[in-house]
Amino acid sequence: MIEPVVDLAWLRAAGPRVVLADVRWYLDGRSGRAAYEAGHLPGAVFVDLDRWLAGPASPAEGRHPLPDPAVFAEGMAALGIGDSDVVIGYDDAGGVVAARLVWMLRATGRDAALLDGGIAAYDGELTSDEPSRPRADFTVRAWPVDRLAGIDAATGSSAVVLDARDPARFRGEVEPVDPRPGHIPGARNLPCRDNLSPDGRFRPVEELRARFSAVGAGADTISYCGSGVTACHNLLALEYAGLGPGRLYPGSWSQYSSDPGRPAATGE
Numbered sequence: 001m002i003e004p005v006v007d008l009a010w011l012r013a014a015g016p017r018v019v020l021a022d023v024r025w026y027l028d029g030r031s032g033r034a035a036y037e038a039g040h041l042p043g044a045v046f047v048d049l050d051r052w053l054a055g056p057a058s059p060a061e062g063r064h065p066l067p068d069p070a071v072f073a074e075g076m077a078a079l080g081i082g083d084s085d086v087v088i089g090y091d092d093a094g095g096v097v098a099a100r101l102v103w104m105l106r107a108t109g110r111d112a113a114l115l116d117g118g119i120a121a122y123d124g125e126l127t128s129d130e131p132s133r134p135r136a137d138f139t140v141r142a143w144p145v146d147r148l149a150g151i152d153a154a155t156g157s158s159a160v161v162l163d164a165r166d167p168a169r170f171r172g173e174v175e176p177v178d179p180r181p182g183h184i185p186g187a188r189n190l191p192c193r194d195n196l197s198p199d200g201r202f203r204p205v206e207e208l209r210a211r212f213s214a215v216g217a218g219a220d221t222i223s224y225c226g227s228g229v230t231a232c233h234n235l236l237a238l239e240y241a242g243l244g245p246g247r248l249y250p251g252s253w254s255q256y257s258s259d260p261g262r263p264a265a266t267g268e
Helices: 008-013 033-038 069-078 098-108 169-172 205-213 231-239 254-256
Strands: 020-021 085-088 112-115 162-163 221-224
Touching: 085 098, 098 112, 169 231, 205 231, 221 231, 221 254
Parallel strands: 020 085, 085 112, 162 221
Antiparallel strands: none
């Protein structure tokens, strides 16, 4: 399997098996599809996060639970992504959204990676032309249980639990979308956007390794965020740093905070 992060030079040398996937999505309600139509990398398909990368939202499951594996398979097949394709995902936020697609593909045994730097790293002209790819064969595969953690594991296991949200949300100072402010007691804040250097590219592997090691993160790590999307960025960075794949808590804070019987911590 390829590394979870690749650069533009790798992409250009990779050949015809590569499928570019534009996974732009915005918490503030802006349209990722409109952004794609206004300009995207040549040949890229648009992957709708809400349609293909998440199941129906509910208090019991969270805002972006994992979709039924058959739904995910249908979405990929319809976009022309097959089992043997190499998928390179990107967005305009350093990969924190595209990480969801890349994690889902890698967790089910497919070759996929983030484009380091995202759309801003591309030095050619963007296009509004949408490619027409023939339907592909994409096998339905169950989500692997060893790559997932439920709400009880995120609160009652010996694993290191990482919260990928921005510090103000972790501390409970603001909460723009979920039922309650705060974080899971015992969780450690490791904002996913800090996996990136100021230029929007991933920090060197040595820096990432030191960053995760400082909070005790390794193979036995559970990652969550607001709804299980940006948490995938921490998991890919953890793997990129050579510290193991970790586990995703898909329901994340949106599920946890909907249960009034579970305590919420605030502050550092």
